[in-house]
Amino acid sequence: MKRYLLLAFVILLGLSLKVSLLVLNVFPFNADEAVVGLMARHILAGEKPIFFYGQAYMGSLDAFLVAFFFKAFGQSVFGIRLVQVILYLLTILTGFWVGYQFFGSFRAGLIATLLLAIPPVNTTLYTTVSLGGYGEALLIGNLILITTFYLLKYSEASSEISFRVSKSGGEADTEVNRASGMRTFRLGSHSVILWLLWGFLCGFGLWVNGLTMVYSVPAGIGILLRTFRIKNLRIITWRITLVLVGLLVGSFPWWFFAFQNGLGSLIHELFGAAVAVEREPFWLRTINHMVYFVVLGLPAAIGLRPPWDVFWLGLPLIPFTLLLWGKIFWDWIRSPRSFQVKVIEGVIFTFILGFVFTSFGVDPSGRYFLPVWLVLSLMGGKVLDEWGKKKPAYLSLAGLIALFNLWGNLQCTASNPPGLTTQFYAPARVDMGDMPEVIQYLRENGELRGYTNYWVAYPLAFLTHEEIIFSPRFPYHPDLRYTRRDDRYPLYTQMVEESDKVALITTRNPALDQKLRSLLQERKILWNEKQIGDFVIYYNLSNPIRIVDFEKLFIQTDSAQ
Structure with a gap:
């Protein structure tokens, strides 16, 4: 009970930061957020938009959620942001769940929760002000990881699996033959739901915001690798069928729009047509994106600079923070990691590939880097937990990172205007x-x-x-x-x-x-x-x-x- 009270306290810290910044009115109201509000108003008037107005790579889920809150509490800028606050609180909670399950440590999950609750300015900004689906993408991404964990856990339970359907047709069984002996468990309705749910979340995420692909792609690769090790065609067919059904149901709005407007244009949008301003050769664009990632994007993601400008945040603490993150990353690479944990690494790897090789790499402002902080928080939770087992005082280093993040948030709050703004174009x-x-x-x-x-x-x-x-x-x-x-x-x-x-x-x-x-x-x-x-x-x-x-x-x- 004490542990979960501590978890609730950490989440409350995150809520307190959000509420304080909203009360101080440091988030300027801009056009992207206004479009979400207008869509919500139009939904209440009977419209049913499938995508964010004018951008067919972000679904209208955010606007539908805002419309619900408008119906309950009235139409206001605060109502738009209340949705984002609730979504991020759920992201923090599911982030704890990811850390707890993947690393098998309550304390690792709790440290990750602290880093998510007191995040850098970039994460604070884009999880408070709505741009059409980024808050939902983070939450769906966590749910994809959680579902992936359980599917991989079941897949790892055996090296040889045979499959049969009971005569009643009500349940499917698997017999698992381990070196330690024979063990039988059931893949009944709960397993069917898991496979359907995983497919649904990936499809739903594709519609809500294409950014969720940085979760679904590595998770899908991990699940496929485990599934094909079974060497039983009927099990493989069964699982793939369930995933495809869930995927099609979850992404139905996406396919419906494609049927009406053409699949080619929709895929073009998904890979960055809206920001495709570069005219250089592909190889030169790729090099530029690499530079943007290292010089601009990553510093914004870890809180060294605000996403809308280039100046240092929390300057006195920067050397200590960089040394700490460097050591965390080094120890992470050197430590043994399970197959499930490598899926988390795959999120970063997929994100880097997407940023470098698509048109989205032209925009290193920070919103696309939101999954990076989630993964870094999980890495920090795992490594700091290991350090804490050797010397409990090392756990206080999580507080140093949180202090650095808080410093950056307060520094930007003190400079208003521009405050914490989504407008990176001066x-x-x-x-x-x-x-x-x-x-x-x-x-x-x-x-x-x-x-x-x-x-x-x-x-x-x-x-x-x-x-x-x-x-x-x-x-x-x-x-x-x-x-x-x-x-x-x-x-x-x-x-x-x-x-x-x-x-x-x-x-x-x-x-x-x-x-x-x-x-x-x-x-x-x-x-x-x-x-x-x-x-x-x-x-x-x-x-x-x-x-x-x-x-x-x-x-x-x-x-x-």
Whole structure:
């Protein structure tokens, strides 16, 4: 009982960190989070989106969960984040379960839980602010690992297995012949459920967020290797059939969308079409991704820097933290590891392959690195537990890592704006603290329709309950690159195009301001202008302008970056 009370206390620490940061309001509300909220609102109105608006590699599960909370507690930014907090608490709890089962040590699981409860800034950020399915991906990943553990455990129980179905048809038996003697156990309904569940989780994860493949791929390889060692075709066929059934059921929304829109485009999205901005040869891109991983991504994952900028966090503790992680990793490599534990290593290996060889490697900001901290926490739990068996004082080193992580969180909290922001692209990092004044000014002047960029349009729509609708057809890049992918909900653009009165809003983009002023003068359109913080508002236009009037001013691209 004392052990589980200690576990509850550690989880409570994680909850306290989340609640404190939310109360301090250090997470700016941005467009990706607003899209989740808008999707949830539309779900309550009867829509059934399959994927995140405009990005067919993240399913709409997050929006459906938010819709449930909106129904229960009302529509607010807090409701969106409450879902993420609950998901991460479940991730911490299942993370303990993974450590406890894979390493056979309560203390190893507890140390991993502490590191998950007080994580680096990167993990704190992306498990509090919603981007459409990353919190769900972490939880599903843990469930895949847990299910994998039990399946591998059963597979390791024997070297020779024979299979038969009882005459009643109600249960399947296996006879296990070990060197130590004969032992019989049943693969009845509970085993069928396990194989179906594993397939379902992998398929469901594929729809929810493709990031779950870093769990399902190594887990699947591990299970296949164990299964094919049985050398019994009927058992192999039985298991593969169950997995495929579960996989198809779990990924049904994914296949349904593929049937409607084409499988090729969906796979293209799954492997990074939304961020495919690189034009270099493949080999050069691969080298660049390796550099991004080592120089930018990994430091963000372990808390050396925030994901949105390049400066040191917890500088006085960095040398000690790096030495500690280096020693943990060295001892992990040198220690004997079971086949199940190697599946955990496979998560990191699969992630590195995916990051280096797909278009996602162009973005080392940090959100894709969330599974890395889970694996590092598990590694830390295992190694520190071993050290603690030799000298209990070594267990305090887990506290050093947690202290370093906490320092980084507090350091970023003290610098607000930007606070803990998901906006890693500096030119688009708008101070959203001025948004209430912008909304009030638009209402006072009757400007309820218009054009702006992606980072303004969707927060504006959500915060005004879709009273004020602006189409995201302006670029936010200083070089005026624009992609139609920013137009995630075309109905808004249709509403703006049909309006007789439109306003324009730009943010931190002098080149765009110059182009728009020249266009208005060329069209002999009179206007008033107001600057509020980072926002420049063009209003009271004597004649409305349309997309066809200004679209040729921008550089069109296919990527969302």
